[in-house]
Amino acid sequence: MAKYPKIPEATIRRLSNYLKALLDLESKQEKVASSALIATICNVNAAQVRKDFAYFGEFGIRGMGYNVKELKFHIKEILGINRIWRIAVVGIGNLGSSLLMYKDFLKQNYKIVAAFDIDPVKVIGHISEQMGKPVEILHIDNLKEVVKARNIEIGIITTPPQEAQKVANLLVDANVKGILNFSPSPVRVAEHVKLRNVFFTAALDHLVYYMSN
Amino acid sequence: MAKYPKIPEATIRRLSNYLKALLDLESKQEKVASSALIATICNVNAAQVRKDFAYFGEFGIRGMGYNVKELKFHIKEILGINRIWRIAVVGIGNLGSSLLMYKDFLKQNYKIVAAFDIDPVKVIGHISEQMGKPVEILHIDNLKEVVKARNIEIGIITTPPQEAQKVANLLVDANVKGILNFSPSPVRVAEHVKLRNVFFTAALDHLVYYMSN
DNA sequence: TATTGTGAAGCCTTTCACAGCA
DNA sequence: TGCTGTGAAAGGCTTCACAATA
Numbered sequence: 001m002a003k004y005p006k007i008p009e010a011t012i013r014r015l016s017n018y019l020k021a022l023l024d025l026e027s028k029q030e031k032v033a034s035s036a037l038i039a040t041i042c043n044v045n046a047a048q049v050r051k052d053f054a055y056f057g058e059f060g061i062r063g064m065g066y067n068v069k070e071l072k073f074h075i076k077e078i079l080g081i082n083r084i085w086r087i088a089v090v091g092i093g094n095l096g097s098s099l100l101m102y103k104d105f106l107k108q109n110y111k112i113v114a115a116f117d118i119d120p121v122k123v124i125g126h127i128s129e130q131m132g133k134p135v136e137i138l139h140i141d142n143l144k145e146v147v148k149a150r151n152i153e154i155g156i157i158t159t160p161p162q163e164a165q166k167v168a169n170l171l172v173d174a175n176v177k178g179i180l181n182f183s184p185s186p187v188r189v190a191e192h193v194k195l196r197n198v199f200f201t202a203a204l205d206h207l208v209y210y211m212s213n
Numbered sequence: 214m215a216k217y218p219k220i221p222e223a224t225i226r227r228l229s230n231y232l233k234a235l236l237d238l239e240s241k242q243e244k245v246a247s248s249a250l251i252a253t254i255c256n257v258n259a260a261q262v263r264k265d266f267a268y269f270g271e272f273g274i275r276g277m278g279y280n281v282k283e284l285k286f287h288i289k290e291i292l293g294i295n296r297i298w299r300i301a302v303v304g305i306g307n308l309g310s311s312l313l314m315y316k317d318f319l320k321q322n323y324k325i326v327a328a329f330d331i332d333p334v335k336v337i338g339h340i341s342e343q344m345g346k347p348v349e350i351l352h353i354d355n356l357k358e359v360v361k362a363r364n365i366e367i368g369i370i371t372t373p374p375q376e377a378q379k380v381a382n383l384l385v386d387a388n389v390k391g392i393l394n395f396s397p398s399p400v401r402v403a404e405h406v407k408l409r410n411v412f413f414t415a416a417l418d419h420l421v422y423y424m425s426n
Numbered sequence: 427t428a429t430t431g432t433g434a435a436g437c438c439t440t441t442c443a444c445a446g447c448a
Numbered sequence: 449t450g451c452t453g454t455g456a457a458a459g460g461c462t463t464c465a466c467a468a469t470a
Contacts, residue, residue, distance in 0.1 A: 004426065008461060016418040017399075017410075024374070024398050034429065041399055047432090047463055054431060062430045062469045079418050080425030094311035101307045104397045108414050154420070161237070178424045180416055184317045185237050186230075186254055194423045196416050197230075201321050203393055203411045205229040205292050207367070210407045211391045212293030213217065221439065247451065260441055260454090267453060275447045275452045 004056060004078075011052045015075050017042045018049070022072045023107075034065035081109045088114040088152045088176070090167050091159030092123045092137055095182060099158065100134050113150050116140045118163075140170070147174040154178045161185030168195075217269060217291075224265045228288050230255045231262070235285045236320075247278035294322045301327040301365045301389070303380050304372030305336045305350055308395060312371060313347050326363050329353045331376075353383070360387040367391045374398030381408075 021041040025033055039046040053059050053071075056078050060066045076082045087105075089096050092115050099105070100115055112135060117123045120137040138146060146152070155171035157164050157179065164183035171179055171193075178194040181187050186197045234254040238246055252259040266272050266279075272287050273279045289295045300318075302309050305328050312318070313328055325348060330336045333350040351359060359365070368384035370377050370392065377396040384392055384406075391407040394400050399410045 010461075012419055012422050013415070015422075016412065016415045019418070020397060020399060020410075020412055020414075027374075027398075036429085041401075045463060046429095047465090048461090050429090050431060051462080058431070060430050063428045064470065065429065078422075080421045081418060085417075085421060094314045098307035098311040102413065104414060105417075108418070110414065110417055153424070154417070161240075178420045180420055184233060185240075186234060188254075194420055196420050197233075198416045199229065199233050200315065201233075201317060201323065202226070202229045203409050204298075204318075204323055204367070205232070205294060205321070206225055207391045207393055207407055207409050208293045208298060209225050209228075209291075211366070223439075249451085258441065259451095260443090261439090263452060264440080264454080271453070273452050276450045277448070278451065 007055050011055060012079075014042065014044065014048070014052055015079060018052070019072065019075045019079070019108075022068055022075070025068050026072065030068055032065045033068050033071070035060070037065070076109075084109050084111050085154055086111055086113045086150060086152045087154045087156060088112070088116060088143070088147060088150075088171075089156045089158060090116045090140065090143070090171070091157060091163065091183070092117040092120075093158060093160075096158035097123075099156065099182075110154075112156075114138060114146050114152060116143055116146075140167075143170050144174040147171075147176060152176060154180065157181040157183050157187070159183055220268050224268060225292075227255065227257065227261070227265055228292060231265070232285065232288045232292070232321075235281055235288070238281050239285065243281055245278045246281050246284070248273070250278070289322075297322050297324050298367055299324055299326045299363060299365045300367045300369060301325070301329060301356070301360060301363075301384075302369045302371060303329045303353065303356070303384070304370060304376065304396070305330040305333075306371060306373075309369075309371035310336075312369065312395075323367075325369075327351060327359050327365060329356055329359075353380075356383055357387040360384075360389060365389060367393065370394040370396050370400070372396055 018038055021038055035046040035049040039049045059071055059074050087110055089099055089112055100112055115135050115137045117137055118140055120139050123137045153176060155176045157167050159167050161183050164181060164185045165187045168179055168187040168189055172189050179189060181197045184199060189195050231251055234251055248259040248262040252262045269291050272284050300323055302312055302325055313325055328348050328350045330350055331353055333352050336350045366389060368389045370380050372380050374396050377394060377398045378400045381392055381400040381402055385402050392402060394410045397412060402408050
């Protein structure tokens with residue numbers, strides 16, 4: 001815990017972007033990347049890129065740049081995704097089921113190991129019609145025991161807004177350590193649980209503001 | 214254009230959150246909200262909330278707080294979502310089809326008026342099995358003409374990563390004014406088109422960092 | 427030579443604290 | 449009285465510019 005000195009929150013956000021850029025460069029067989037290249041891809045200043053890395057160590061080679069694979073490794077380590085995180089998704093509607101199928105999670109060490117709904121039977125119909133079931137859909141009444149049995153640390157909420165807070169409470173009660181709320185209604189939880197309310201429309205709002213102004 | 218003085222980017226991000234908080238308060242029949250209440254819901258400082266609004270005008274009543282409906286109206290106006298924005302979604306896989314069904318978009322004046330895929334026939338099967346088709350799925354070859362015919366200003370990319378840049382180019386060529394890229398591969402476009410690369414895993418990365426440190 | 431790592435400057439953002447006002 | 453609106457102070461982040469070095 002508190003492995004690093006105080007890091008700007010903005011730096012953490014950018015690290016996640018740098019990682020995406022590196023994965024992309026890697027898929028294009030690039031071995032080395034300069035701070036200038038990374039900066040261009042991520043729309044930031046090159047000095048910013050170097051400074052962000054410098055909080056955590058010296059990862060580059062002067063005159064050369066950064067080794068893509070190595071840097072990727074370091075960033076994953078910094079973010080804490082150098083190990084698998086076990087996740088439960090609650091609310092298997094459209095968004096929930098698309099998360100269950102989302103390939104990119106596993107690539108980044110996020111593993112969905114349980115899925116819950118109020119009406120698993122109805123839901124199983126949809127999913128298996130669509131593409132075979134990736135994980136069994138369980139009734140939400142079993143949440144607490146399954147979270148414990150499967151060592152789940154993160155809960156993702158994809159229910160309708162009216163249910164979001166209730167589900168958040170259930171997840172806290174089941175001792176998850178972090179919650180990602182994708183429902184459009186912000187939830188609140190006790191201090192010791194990390195929380196992110198993620199609004200789908202936020203990116204559109206942002207885009208539209210800059211399109212209008 | 215440039216209706217307002219220079220506004221911090223962070224303010225714009227928060228406005229979008231405030232709006233969500235207000236919609237939530239409204240759905241709970243709250244008529245008035247203080248900066249302190251909004252601050253609590255959105256996890257920011259109350260002075261910050263007031264200052265954010267103050268960039269755009271005086272929306273509150275001293276001693277009282279803010280009228281929820283009125284403030285909601287003002288924020289929508291500031292963000293530019295006081296009118297309908299017509300959107301095309303390209304790539305109707307799991308994520309794409311869940312966006313097509315997403316109720317919250319319409320609530321915030323975002324209207325998906327076209328959907329494109331490389332294989333519309335296959336896709337139509339899925340969607341209509343699932344819940345009737347909300348918009349017709351068209352072949353991507355028709356993108357340019359349909360964007361024009363339907364006055365589409367925004368394109369959302371939900372293709373696999375390998376196709377993302379190609380689709381971005383198509384959208385730019387079709388004269389959309391803004392692009393939201395939900396694919397995990399960052400794309401680049403000409404300056405005059407507004408762009409946001411939105412990574413699904415970013416929120417998880419962020420959450421996990423704070424769970425680990 | 428090319429590019430990193432970094433002190434220092436400058437800028438921007440947040441927070442404080444209180445005047446202003448319903 | 450209670451809460452907004454805001455100038456000023458504090459704090460934090462970004463950018464510059466260049467020394468360090470592969």
